[in-house]
Amino acid sequence: xxxxxxxxxxxxxxxxxxxxxxxxxxxxxxxxxxxxxxxxxxxxxxxxxxxxxxxxxxxxxxxxxxxxxxxxxxxxxxxxxxxxxxxxxxxxxxxxxxxxxxxxxxxxxxxxxxxxxxxxxxxxxxxxxxxxxxxxxxxxxxxxxxxxxxxxxxxxxxxxxxxxxxxxxxxxxxxxxxxxxxxxxxxxxxxxxxxxxxxxxxxxxxxxxxxxxxxxxxxxxxxxxxxxxxxxxxxxxxxxxxxxxxxxxxxxxxxxxxxxxxxxxxxxxxxxxxxxxx
Amino acid sequence: xxxxxxxxxxxxxxxxxxxxxxxxxxxxxxxxxxxxxxxxxxxxxxxxxxxxxxxxxxxxxxxxxxxxxxxxxxxxxxxxxxxxxxxxxxxxxxxxxxxxxxxxxxxxxxxxxxxxxxxxxxxxxxxxxxxxxxxxxxxxxxxxxxxxxxxxxxxxxxxxxxxxxxxxxxxxxxxxxxxxxxxxxxxxxxxxxxxxxxxxxxxxxxxxxxxxxxxxxxxxxxxxxxxxxxxxxxxxxxxxxxxxxxxxxxxxxxxxxxxxxxxxxxxxxxxxxxxxxxxxxxxxxxxxxxxxx
Numbered sequence: 329x330x331x332x333x334x335x336x337x338x339x340x341x342x343x344x345x346x347x348x349x350x351x352x353x354x355x356x357x358x359x360x361x362x363x364x365x366x367x368x369x370x371x372x373x374x375x376x377x378x379x380x381x382x383x384x385x386x387x388x389x390x391x392x393x394x395x396x397x398x399x400x401x402x403x404x405x406x407x408x409x410x411x412x413x414x415x416x417x418x419x420x421x422x423x424x425x426x427x428x429x430x431x432x433x434x435x436x437x438x439x440x441x442x443x444x445x446x447x448x449x450x451x452x453x454x455x456x457x458x459x460x461x462x463x464x465x466x467x468x469x470x471x472x473x474x475x476x477x478x479x480x481x482x483x484x485x486x487x488x489x490x491x492x493x494x495x496x497x498x499x500x501x502x503x504x505x506x507x508x509x510x511x512x513x514x515x516x517x518x519x520x521x522x523x524x525x526x527x528x529x530x531x532x533x534x535x536x537x538x539x540x541x542x543x544x545x546x547x548x549x550x551x552x553x554x555x556x557x558x559x560x561x562x563x564x565x566x567x568x569x570x571x572x573x574x575x576x577x578x579x580x581x582x583x584x585x586x587x588x589x590x591x592x593x594x595x596x597x598x599x600x601x602x603x604x605x606x
Numbered sequence: 607x608x609x610x611x612x613x614x615x616x617x618x619x620x621x622x623x624x625x626x627x628x629x630x631x632x633x634x635x636x637x638x639x640x641x642x643x644x645x646x647x648x649x650x651x652x653x654x655x656x657x658x659x660x661x662x663x664x665x666x667x668x669x670x671x672x673x674x675x676x677x678x679x680x681x682x683x684x685x686x687x688x689x690x691x692x693x694x695x696x697x698x699x700x701x702x703x704x705x706x707x708x709x710x711x712x713x714x715x716x717x718x719x720x721x722x723x724x725x726x727x728x729x730x731x732x733x734x735x736x737x738x739x740x741x742x743x744x745x746x747x748x749x750x751x752x753x754x755x756x757x758x759x760x761x762x763x764x765x766x767x768x769x770x771x772x773x774x775x776x777x778x779x780x781x782x783x784x785x786x787x788x789x790x791x792x793x794x795x796x797x798x799x800x801x802x803x804x805x806x807x808x809x810x811x812x813x814x815x816x817x818x819x820x821x822x823x824x825x826x827x828x829x830x831x832x833x834x835x836x837x838x839x840x841x842x843x844x845x846x847x848x849x850x851x852x853x854x855x856x857x858x859x860x861x862x863x864x865x866x867x868x869x870x871x872x873x874x875x876x877x878x879x880x881x882x883x884x885x886x887x888x889x890x891x892x893x894x895x896x897x898x899x
Contacts, residue, residue: 343706349698350715353772359738360730376741417625424621428614436626443633445885447833449854450878453861453871454639455632462631477632480625509617538723540836541858556725560840563729570733577730581722588721592714595721599777600784603822 364574371570383571390575393566398551399558400583406468406543406554407536410475414483415528417476419521422487423513427496437488440481448478448541456545466548474546475536483528486602490524491517523601530591530598537584555580644872649865662872672848673873676856679849680832683766688827691771695778695823696816700808702779703786713783717776724773728840731769732756759849762842766850769837774830778823785819786812814897821892828888832881853877 363371365382390396425433455474456465464470494517502516540556547557559580566572588595644662648655666673698716702709719727735755743751755765789812797807835854838844844851844859851859857877861870 339704339706342701342704343708346698346701346706346712347708350712353715353719356719356730356734356738356772359734363733363737371737374741375737376745417628420621421625424618428618430618433618433622436622439634440629443629443637445882446633446637446878447829447854447881449833449835449857450874450881451633451636451640453857453867453874454636454643458631458636458639473628474632476625476628480629481633484625509614513621534721538721538725540723540725540839556723556836559726559729563840570737573729574733577726580726581730584721584723585718588718589714596713596717596780599780603781603784603819603826 360574360577363570364578366571368569368571371574386571386575387579390572390579393572394558394562394576394579395553396558396576396579399553399555402468402552403537403554403583406471406475407533410472410479410536411529411532413472414476414479414532415525418480418483418528419487419518419525420513421480422484423491423517425484426488426491427499437484440484443481444485452541452545459546465546466552468547468552471543471546474542475532478542479532479535483532486528486531487521487524490521494520526594527598527601530595531602533587534584534595555583640871640874643868644875646868647866648868648871650861650867651865655868658868662869663876665869666873666876672851673853673856673860675848676851676853679763679851680834680853683763683770683834683852684828684831687767687770687774687831688824690767691774691827692778692820692823694771694775696782698775698779699782699786700812703783713779716779719773720777722773724834724836725840727769727773728837731765731841735765756842757846759846762846762850766834766837766841769841770831770834773837774827778827781819781823781826782816785816789815814895817892817896821889821896824888824892825885828884829881832884 359375362378363375365384365386366374366379367381367383370380425437459465459470459474462470464473498520499512499516502512507515538556540560543554543557544560547553550561553561559576562576563573643655645657645659646655647658647661702713702716706712722730739751739753739755742748753761755761793811793815794807797811802810833854834852835858838850838852838855842850844855853873854877857870857873860873861867864870
C-alpha cells in the first residue's frame with residue numbers, strides 16, 4: 329500500500345514535469361502562430377500577447393507573394409514521383425541482389441553501403457556540372473533523377489535487410505506452381521515487403537520534402553521553386569517584414585505538420601524500423 | 607538452357623540496371639570528378655582548367671583561416687550538439703516509457719519539430735530569438751532572455767545548439783523509446799527484488815542494454831550536426847563575423863561566392879575523409895560496448 333501510493337505520486341510528478349517540458353517545446357509555435365495574424369505595429373510592440381484583432385490579410389498577401397500554390401505543387405510533384413520511383417526501383421534491386429548473389433551484385437551492394445557515408449556537400453560542386461552537361465538542370469525531372477541517385481543506397485540497404493528475412497521456400501513454392509521470375513516478385517514478394525515500403529517512403533518523404541540545398545543548386549527558374557526555395561527567396565526580399573514572413577512560414581510548415589499528424593503512427597514506426605536496420 | 611540464361615540476364619538488367627545507372631550518374635561520377643577537380647584551379651567560368659597538384663591542399667592547410675575556423679566551429683558544435691540532444695532524447699524516452707496518461711500526446715509534441723525542415727526552422731527561430739525572447743525578457747526580467755542572441759559570437763553559437771537540440775531530440779527519443787521497451791521486464795524485476803536502487807538499475811542494466819540504440823543515435827546526431835547547412839544558413843547565415851560558419855557552408859561559399867570551385871572541391875574531399883573516419887570510428891567504438899541480455 330505504502331509503495332503503491334509513492335509510485336503514484338512519483339508518476340504524477342513525472343507527468344507534470346513532462347507536460348511543462350512539452351509546453352516549453354511548443355513555445356516557438358505559439359509565437360509563430362500568434363504573431364502571424366498581428367499587424368506589423370502590434371507585432372513589434374507586443375509579441376508575447378494574444379492578438380487584439382485577426383489580420384487575415386497577412387496570409388493572403390504572403391500566399392500571393394510566395395505564389396504558395398505553385399510552390400506546394402512543385403514540392404508535391406517532386407516528393408511523390410521521387411518516392412514512388414525510388415521505392416519501386418530499390419525494392420527490385422534489393423530483391424535481385426539478395427536472390428542472385430553474383431559477384432557483380434555483391435560489388436554493387438558494397439558500393440551502395442560505402443556511398444552512404446558520402447556527405448552531399450562533398451559531391452555537390454561536380455554534381456552541378458554533371459547535371460548541366462546532361463541537360464537535366466533547371467527542371468523538376470532532373471531534380472527527381474538526382475533524388476533517385478542519392479536515395480538508392482539507403483533504400484536498397486533497407487530493403488536488402490528485409491528481403492533476407494523472407495523465407496525463400498515461399499518463392500520456390502510459387503515457382504513450382506508455374507510463376508515466372510517477375511510473377512514471384514510482383515505477386516508473392518512485393519506484398520510481403522509492405523512494412524519496409526512504409527519505412528522507406530516515410531524516411532524519403534521527410535528528407536525530400538524538406539530539402540533545400542539540392543533544389544537550390546539544380547533549379548534556377550522562379551516557377552520551379554519548391555517550398556523551401558520559395559521561402560528562402562521570400563526572406564531575401566522581405567527581411568524583417570515579420571507580418572509577411574510569419575504567415576509565409578506558417579503556410580510553409582502546414583503541409584508537413586498535417587502529414588505528420590495524419591500519418592504519425594507510420595512515421596514513428598518507420599523511423600524505429602529504419603534505425604534498427606540502419 | 608540458353609533461353610533461360612538470357613531471360614535471367616534480362617531480369618538482372620531490369621531489376622538492378624535503373625538504380626545502378628542513377629547511382630553512378632549522380633553519385634559515383636561526381637565523386638570521381640571531385641577528386642580530379644580538387645587538384646585543379648577550376649573556377650566554373652573559364653573552360654581552361656589547369657592541373658595544380660597539391661596547391662589547393664597546401665592553401666587549405668597553411669593559408670585559410672576561415673576554413674580552420676569553420677572546422678573548429680563545426681567540431682565544437684558537433685560535440686555539444688550530439689551530447690545534449692542524446693541526453694535530452696534519452697531522458698524524454700526514459701520518462702515517456704513510464705505509465706503516463708499523456709504519453710502519446712507528449713511523444714507527438716516532442717517529435718513534431720523534427721518533421722519541419724532546418725531552413726524553415728531557422729527562420730522561425732530567428733523571430734523567436736529577436737522578438738520572442740525579448741518579449742519574455744521584458745515580462746520576466748530574466749537576463750537570459752535579454753541577451754542579443756544572434757548578435758554576438760558566443761550567444762549565436764548557443765542559439766544554433768539550442769535549435770538543433772530542440773529539432774533533433776524528438777527523433778532520437780523515438781529510437782530510445784523502442785529500445786527501452788525491449789529491455790526485458792524480468793531482469794528489471796529481479797534487480798528490484800535484489801534491492802537495487804533506481805540509479806543502479808539505470809546504470810548497470812538499462813544503459814548497457816540500450817547501447818545498440820546509442821550507436822544509432824550517436825551516428826545520426828554526428829552526421830546531422832557535422833553536415834549542418836540549412837539551419838546555419840537561415841538562422842545566422844554564418845554570422846556574426848563568420849563565427850558560426852559550418853564546414854558545409856564554407857565549402858558552398860568557396861565554390862559559389864568566391865568562384866573557386868577547384869579549391870571548394872579540395873575542401874569537399876577533406877570533408878568527406880573526415881566524415882568517413884569519424885563515423886566509422888564512432889560505430890566501432892560504441893559497438894564494442896554493446897551487450898546482450
